[in-house]
Amino acid sequence: MKMNIANDEIEIRNFIEADFNTFYQLTSDKESHQTAGLEYEPNENKSKNIFDKYLVLANSYAVALKSSHQMLGIIELNERGVSNGLDKTREVGFIIAPVFRHKGYATQALKLILNYGFKTLALTEIWASVKTNNAVPQTLLTKLGFRYIYQVSQDPLHLESQENMLKYYLLKNEDGTD
Template sequence: MVQDRQNHELAGLEYTDDDDFGHDLLDMYRRRAGAYVIALKDTDEMIGIIELNKRGESEGLLATREIGFVVCKEYRQQGFAKEAIQLLRDYSFNELDLTELWASTEADNVAPQKLLESLEFKYMYEADQTLPYTGQHNLIKYYLLTK
């Protein structure tokens, strides 16, 4: 996943062509609280990553999280991201008792924007974001879903 430049360009996922660093990046995601694998039900093959990240530790942000997701290109537009987001949304609102879910996309990545809107996320604003490890800047659109 981290060796696919398109995942970097479309979703902001870190990119590397170095196998060792790629394994280190995926291991970092594996250890992170709130990071989950999107996998095929029949084979357990990993086809993506979905995350539920804290937005901060201040009182106003404790009941909010940000969803991030990426699906390997050969599995895109087949409903996997939609199902994963729906499951994480239901878990967030029903089990974690969160009140807000945020999601962001690259400004020119229309497919996930349409997906988020189909799941009733509302576009809120655009911002410049610096990626960790690379220092690259990307224009990001932010979407909000409330309970």
């Protein structure tokens, strides 16, 4: 699906070949992997193989400056399932490249994708998961109206390991457009 939503400063759009340099900066950054769970791949050729999948991957988009189309990060609005009403829910994921962090771009991107999800897709709820040691997106999600719901381990063999724990947040569509 062709994606192109924007405000005055940023746009959310499909990936283009010119995005690879920023994509590689993200995938080769171990901290981005540890805090956001993004694939870690320091090898440029292997990272390019991952990027080629993102070029065609449904529901994964580039966050970019509107003025220059420079990629700033990645945002996803992934399906959670198709049965029992899950078709009207999604899970949002996002990461901004380190050089562009703390400038409000994640907030803007989330507001755009949430509006798209609730208004255009008529979703009933949007979930987000965050590693427990990643406080910045937890604060951002709370500011945007998400509520903390529960915590779970990604690793069934190490249920108590904080490194593998995710906090799940939920935002419901409260305007009745479901």
